Amino acid sequence: MDIVPMRASTTPTRVPAADAGWSGRARAGLAIFAGVLLVATALSSVAQEQSNKGGTYEPQVGQAGKDVVWVPTPQSLVDKMLEIAKATPKDYLIDLGSGDGRTVITAAKKGLTAHGIEYNPQMVELAQKNAKAAGVSDKATFAKADIFESDFSKAQIITMFLLPWINEKLAPKLLELPPGTRLVSNTFQMGDWQADETATVTEDCTNYCKALLWIVPAKAGGTWQLGEAELKLEQKYQMLSGTLGPTAITDARVLGTDVSFTVGDAKYTGKIEGASMSGTIAGGRNGNWTATKK
Ligand SMILES: C[S@@+](CC[C@H](N)C(=O)[O-])C[C@H]1O[C@@H](n2cnc3c(N)ncnc32)[C@H](O)[C@@H]1O
Numbered sequence: 001m002d003i004v005p006m007r008a009s010t011t012p013t014r015v016p017a018a019d020a021g022w023s024g025r026a027r028a029g030l031a032i033f034a035g036v037l038l039v040a041t042a043l044s045s046v047a048q049e050q051s052n053k054g055g056t057y058e059p060q061v062g063q064a065g066k067d068v069v070w071v072p073t074p075q076s077l078v079d080k081m082l083e084i085a086k087a088t089p090k091d092y093l094i095d096l097g098s099g100d101g102r103t104v105i106t107a108a109k110k111g112l113t114a115h116g117i118e119y120n121p122q123m124v125e126l127a128q129k130n131a132k133a134a135g136v137s138d139k140a141t142f143a144k145a146d147i148f149e150s151d152f153s154k155a156q157i158i159t160m161f162l163l164p165w166i167n168e169k170l171a172p173k174l175l176e177l178p179p180g181t182r183l184v185s186n187t188f189q190m191g192d193w194q195a196d197e198t199a200t201v202t203e204d205c206t207n208y209c210k211a212l213l214w215i216v217p218a219k220a221g222g223t224w225q226l227g228e229a230e231l232k233l234e235q236k237y238q239m240l241s242g243t244l245g246p247t248a249i250t251d252a253r254v255l256g257t258d259v260s261f262t263v264g265d266a267k268y269t270g271k272i273e274g275a276s277m278s279g280t281i282a283g284g285r286n287g288n289w290t291a292t293k294k
Contacts, residue, residue, distance in 0.1 A: 057122050059100060066119040066146065070099050073161050073186045076204040078106050081211045084199050085157045085182040087112055094155040096147045096162060096170075101127025101140065103159050108140035112157075116142040117150050153177060161186035161208070175237070179218035179272070180256035184211055193237045196255060214238075217254040218272040226291040 063070050073081070081103070087093065089111030095103040098116025100123060107114035108131065118124050124144045131140040143150075147170070152158055158174065158181065160167065168191035174183055175193075187208045189195070195212035202209070221235030229245035233252070240252035244263045252261035259277055260269045268289060270279020275293035280286075 068162050074205040076201045078103050080199050080201045081184040084211055084213045085184045091156040093157040094152045096160040101130045104140045105131050105134050108136035113139050117145050117147050157182045159184045164188045177216045179216050181216040183214040215256045218257045220254050223294045224291040231291055
């Protein structure tokens with residue numbers, strides 16, 4: 001079913017002010033899907049009423065949620081999201097708006113400890129039931145909570161299938177997470193913070209088949225002393241610009257704690273650790289470099 005996850009509202013065409021940056025295409029898509037959503041929501045409430053009479057809770061695609069309706073991520077994309085996040089059993093994953101628990105449960109099956117935050121208590125119960133049936137209740141946990149009032153600072157991986165305006169609203173908080181934290185979104189952008197990587201699944205997926213990955217960048221902006229020269233860096237998300245002494249740097253960016261920039265024909269790569277960074281130079285003058293924040 002083609003349903004864009006959107007604000008569960010009786011007036012689904014309302015576009016919040018924070019969505020002003022949406023492209024015309026996204027707006028057109030939203031408007032088209034809004035009609036479908038109304039029908040789906042009406043049908044789903046009938047179906048839900050019927051299923052709930054039997055005592056077994058069966059969620060309906062397109063059913064209301066606090067800020068986003070429930071639309072499940074196709075399993076093939078769940079797998080791809082974990083793949084591009086390079087998920088390992090050492091990681092702690094949090095899914096924001098965890099629905100029926102599929103992302104959390106898939107992560108737990110891969111050995112991760114994973115947690116879902118979900119506003120709808122019936123979905124929380126269903127996800128817990130699904131985790132039990134999958135034999136991963138010890139590693140897959142769920143809480144009834146609002147993502148806007150939750151702490152997710154302990155996560156190494158955060159997954160989400162929300163909406164552009166929600167991603168954009170969460171971005172300042174996500175940018176304060178430890179450098180290297182991986183953020184993966186099903187389909188939707190995060191304002192003007194460009195993804196570091198994207199991947200699309202073509203098999204077993206008809207809608208919502210694109211994963212976007214952001215890696216929280218270390219703080220690199222400011223003035224650094226690099227040998228005899230001053231390295232001045234301006235940072236916007238993972239992108240850097242600036243100068244080393246009198247020379248402009250190019251191809252400069254931060255990926256987690258990895259930093260790289262080019263000065264003339266010398267390519268600097270290194271790691272940022274708080275107020276110092278160091279690495280190697282290839283090209284013009286091979287060797288090592290270190291810099292200290294001023
Ligand atoms: C599009 S569904 C995605 C479900 C799941 N993450 C997946 O990928 O299959 C969004 C989910 O977010 C939940 N949700 C909406 N607003 C929320 C909020 N403010 N806090 C927590 N959960 C919320 C909805 O109930 C719904 O289950």
